[in-house]
Amino acid sequence: xxxxxxxxxxxxxxxxxxxxxxxxxxxxxxxxxxxxxxxxxxxxxxxxxxxxxxxxxxxxxxxxxxxxxxxxxxxxxxxxxxxxxxxxxxxxxxxxxxxxxxxxxxxxxxxxxxxxxxxxxxxxxxxxxxxxxxxxxxxxxxxxxxxxxxxxxxxxxxxxxxxxxxxxxxxxxxxxxxxxxxxxxxxxxxxxxxxxxxxxxxxxxxxxxxxxxxxxxxxxxxxxxxxxxxxxxxxxxxxxxxxxxxxxxxxxxxxxxxxxxxxxxxxxxxxxxxxxxxxxxxxxxxxxxxxxxxxxxxxxxxxxxxxxxxxxxxxxxxxxxxxxxxxxxxxxxxxxxxxxxxxxxxxxxxxxxxxxxxxxxxxxxxxxxxxxxxxxxxxxxxxxxxxxxxxxxxxxxxxxxxxxxxxxxxxxxxxxxxxxxxxxxxxxxxxxxxxxxxxxxxxxxxxxxxxxxxxxxxxxxxxxxxxxxxxxxxxxxxxxxxxxxxxxxxxxxxxxxxxxxxxxxxxxxxxxxxxxxxxxxxxxxxxxxxxxxxxxxxxxxxxxxxxxxxxxxxxxxxxxxxxxxxxxxxxxxx
Ligand code: SRM
Ligand code: SF4
Numbered sequence: 001x002x003x004x005x006x007x008x009x010x011x012x013x014x015x016x017x018x019x020x021x022x023x024x025x026x027x028x029x030x031x032x033x034x035x036x037x038x039x040x041x042x043x044x045x046x047x048x049x050x051x052x053x054x055x056x057x058x059x060x061x062x063x064x065x066x067x068x069x070x071x072x073x074x075x076x077x078x079x080x081x082x083x084x085x086x087x088x089x090x091x092x093x094x095x096x097x098x099x100x101x102x103x104x105x106x107x108x109x110x111x112x113x114x115x116x117x118x119x120x121x122x123x124x125x126x127x128x129x130x131x132x133x134x135x136x137x138x139x140x141x142x143x144x145x146x147x148x149x150x151x152x153x154x155x156x157x158x159x160x161x162x163x164x165x166x167x168x169x170x171x172x173x174x175x176x177x178x179x180x181x182x183x184x185x186x187x188x189x190x191x192x193x194x195x196x197x198x199x200x201x202x203x204x205x206x207x208x209x210x211x212x213x214x215x216x217x218x219x220x221x222x223x224x225x226x227x228x229x230x231x232x233x234x235x236x237x238x239x240x241x242x243x244x245x246x247x248x249x250x251x252x253x254x255x256x257x258x259x260x261x262x263x264x265x266x267x268x269x270x271x272x273x274x275x276x277x278x279x280x281x282x283x284x285x286x287x288x289x290x291x292x293x294x295x296x297x298x299x300x301x302x303x304x305x306x307x308x309x310x311x312x313x314x315x316x317x318x319x320x321x322x323x324x325x326x327x328x329x330x331x332x333x334x335x336x337x338x339x340x341x342x343x344x345x346x347x348x349x350x351x352x353x354x355x356x357x358x359x360x361x362x363x364x365x366x367x368x369x370x371x372x373x374x375x376x377x378x379x380x381x382x383x384x385x386x387x388x389x390x391x392x393x394x395x396x397x398x399x400x401x402x403x404x405x406x407x408x409x410x411x412x413x414x415x416x417x418x419x420x421x422x423x424x425x426x427x428x429x430x431x432x433x434x435x436x437x438x439x440x441x442x443x444x445x446x447x448x449x450x451x452x453x454x455x456x457x458x459x460x461x462x463x464x465x466x467x468x469x470x471x472x473x474x475x476x477x478x479x480x481x482x483x484x485x486x487x488x489x490x491x492x493x494x495x496x497x498x499x500x501x502x503x504x505x506x507x508x509x510x511x512x513x514x515x516x517x518x519x520x521x522x523x524x525x526x527x528x529x530x531x532x533x534x535x536x537x538x539x540x541x542x543x544x545x546x547x548x549x550x551x552x553x554x555x556x557x558x559x560x561x562x563x564x565x566x567x568x569x570x571x572x573x574x
Pocket of ligand 1 (some may be wrong): 048052071074103104105106107108109110120136142143208212225249250251252253359390427428429430433434435436459475476477479
């Protein structure tokens with residue numbers, strides 16, 4: 001390994017706090033793209049330059065530039081937006097985007113297909129409803145996630161307040177965002193790091209950083225997949241009194257590079273309620289100073305902790321925060337899924353969780369989802385919450401509006417009865433917009449589930465909750481290594497099949513069979529479903545069964561992810 005700084009470090013260093021030549025690049029109408037260095041910087045502003053990969057070959061044949069457009073990811077801590085904000089997002093999606101809204105696995109909304117000349121107008125519209133996309137991507141702290149049902153109890157409301165406080169505290173302070181996208185006043189001078197970016201400095205973090213808050217028993221935010229996590233500890237009245245803090249989770253890996261692996265977060269210990277922000281800053285600055293800035297594939301906090309050791313890392317965080325971790329308090333997670341349909345909130349208000357297949361909201365023939373949600377937003381005086389399972393909660397609905405909102409949602413196919421597999425499914429975006437996709441994901445998983453459902457029905461398992469997740473490459477955007485059935489793109493139409501993760505999100509899976517096509521996936525899973533139906537113990541989940549029955553070995557925290565000794569079907573190295 002070399003100690004030379006990676007290219008991105010030089011780009012950040014020279015960027016004048018994330019400005020680069022973005023303002024000039026936006027004015028250049030000779031291309032739909034921006035220059036390469038700016039493509040890295042624009043991520044810190046919540047955007048990616050993409051091109052429509054379905055059109056690549058045809059445009060290349062015609063010697064045309066790629067069909068460039070921007071994807072914009074909105075920052076919304078805890079996934080919460082007001083009806084007015086929803087209406088603004090719906091409007092920009094239809095006016096400047098590709099007529100869809102994409103709910104993400106980190107509780108945000110992505111808008112795809114925005115051409116360069118429309119980006120500023122779009123940014124102004126979302127700014128007008130007090131939304132932004134600062135730090136939704138890039139080497140900084142991203143959208144802070146939080147269990148999305150705060151209306152249900154005081155604990156949830158407290159958790160969302162803390163997620164907002166952490167998000168605000170760790171936002172980049174540079175004025176670049178306002179200057180570039182909103183024509184904000186240019187600030188003269190201002191090169192003093194301690195003033196411009198007191199937490200991040202000129203080169204920000206070595207890599208992306210993700211924070212999450214969970215309120216047991218629900219682990220619907222997949223706490224162990226993130227760099228830093230807070231597990232709420234409640235008193236007898238149901239108020240949060242403190243947090244068990246976790247660190248060092250992450251999903252990304254690269255096929256064929258065993259030095260890269262998904263990892264579940266370690267437990268740092270317990271802290272008081274009021275110390276959450278201080279600890280966040282201490283963990284972030286430790287990673288800022290200790291993280292690997294030479295090799296971006298080894299730069300996430302999970303590798304910093306592996307390299308330095310958990311005890312050394314914990315001691316440094318304690319020193320920086322001036323807080324000592326106590327022994328972790330008992331807690332119990334039961335599942336990672338969403339609770340569909342109505343749940344009762346406080347003050348007579350209800351929350352309706354809708355099923356949005358793979359997070360894509362669009363108007364399909366006979367299923368006018370965008371239109372239905374627009375109508376709901378127009379009559380709704382509560383809020384919307386994006387879940388970490390790519391679904392949507394219409395939250396805080398008074399009794400008198402509940403039947404009409406339910407009627408609209410049902411007519412749009414957002415409340416249909418789904419099989420146990422489909423209601424526990426997630427797929428990442430992948431093709432055609434994701435530049436890193438090796439295989440289809442969002443556009444393929446629904447059909448694969450239809451095929452697998454036949455096999456499940458044959459075995460009497462249609463109603464059983466089994467978690468399945470698919471990604472178009474090993475980066476892990478739909479957290480596939482924490483799914484009981486994980487499918488990870490290897491090449492066009494080919495997937496690695498992973499099994500053995502825990503239903504509550506606490507244990508990673510293992511490679512069961514590599515490089516399968518559609519028929520191969522069904523053929524591999526069918527006998528395992530049959531064995532599960534015949535041999536499971538009462539209450540035993542599918543992931544646990546695949547280990548007990550010897551299909552795969554159990555994975556520890558992830559450093560052992562690639563070893564599969566003792567498995568019934570020896571797996572070939574990924
Ligand atoms: Fe992701 C990169 C989509 C959640 C790990 N992710 C990408 C990019 C931006 C591709 C790129 O860099 O050019 C994808 C854009 C696709 C598109 O066309 O929209 C992309 N990631 C997504 C989303 C939209 C998936 C989804 O279907 O919902 C999720 C947006 C989250 C958000 O709102 O902020 C998304 N990405 C995740 C998660 C899940 C999570 O955080 O809970 C992970 C795994 C957890 C983790 O970070 O370890 C994840 N995305 C990655 C990685 C691998 C990072 C690594 O450590 O190796 C990349 C590639 C990279 O960073 O180099 C990546
Ligand atoms: Fe793209 Fe890979 Fe993420 Fe899927 S997992 S969205 S293919 S980067």
